[in-house]
Amino acid sequence: MTAAPLPTLHVEQLSRIYPSGDGQVQALAPLTHTFPPGLTAVVGPSGSGKSTLLNLLAGFDTPTTGTVSVGGTVLTTLTETQRADFRLKHYGFVFQNHNLVSILTALENVEFPLMLAGMPVRERTDRARALLALVGLEKRAGHLPSQLSGGEAQRVAIARALAGNPELLLCDEPTGNLDSRTGELVLGQLQDAARQGRTVVLITHDREIAALADHHLQVRDGVVSAVD
Incomplete structure (x- = not known):
């Protein structure tokens, strides 16, 4: 049986303008773009509009x-x-500061979205353990975020x-x-996810990391351009 195609992430004339004093700031100029499966790196200087784009893609912000x-x-x-x-x-x-729940163990943090989705306890625990093994942290399942290194917490x-x-x-x-x-370990795990057909959008200031992506976008002064 052929697997069903994954849904496409597409934006059409997407823009964001914020009020600023007596005027306005265009945080994102109108953008029409389809994000293909694979890893897309979005690069640009601080304040260029990268996070604005990500928040709009997630529906955290209203265009x-x-x-x-x-x-x-x-x-x-x-x-x-x-x-x-x-x-x-x-x-x-996946955020820069990992955003793990401090009072939950590594295992419980991974289980958390599955609990919200209503997955049965045994099934979600088994899946969480398998995912921790996937990122090489099965032996850290019972540790709190404060007991993990920064790299472990990000994994x-x-x-x-x-x-x-x-x-x-x-x-x-x-x-x-x-x-x-x-x-590099964290990026490798994101690349693995992309190779499985997911659409991965990665905001980064590191051009060496961006160079390893399948697709590339550059943001400057709110204007997004493809650099493939």
Whole structure:
């Protein structure tokens, strides 16, 4: 049986303008783009609009104009509750500071989105253990985030992001706080996810890391351009 195609992430005339004093700031100029399966690196200087783009892709922010669609679903037509439910089913997120829940163990952090999705206890525990093994941390399952190194915590965050088997992974500077070797390990796990057919969008300031991506976008003063 042929696997069903993964939904496409597409933006149409997407823009974001913020009020600033007596005027306005265009954080993102109108963008029409389809994000293909694989790893897309988004590079640009600080304040260029990279995080604005990521927040719009996730539905965390509301565009001034345009739409974000995943398959046949247009995020901008959903209510806030519907967007949250859609993200839980289709998105995974990896942030620079990992954002693990401090009072939960590594295993419980990975289980958390599965609990929200209503997965039975035994099934979600088995999946969380398998994902920790995938990122080489099965022996750290019972440790709290404060007992993990920065690199270990980020790998737990990747396991958590993969927990719901999402089609889309959005990553905001996931290697920014890591040494080069650990950063390479984290990037390798994201590349593996991309090779499985997922659409992975990676915000990074590191051009060496960006060079390893399948596709490349550059953001400058809110203007996004392809550099493939």
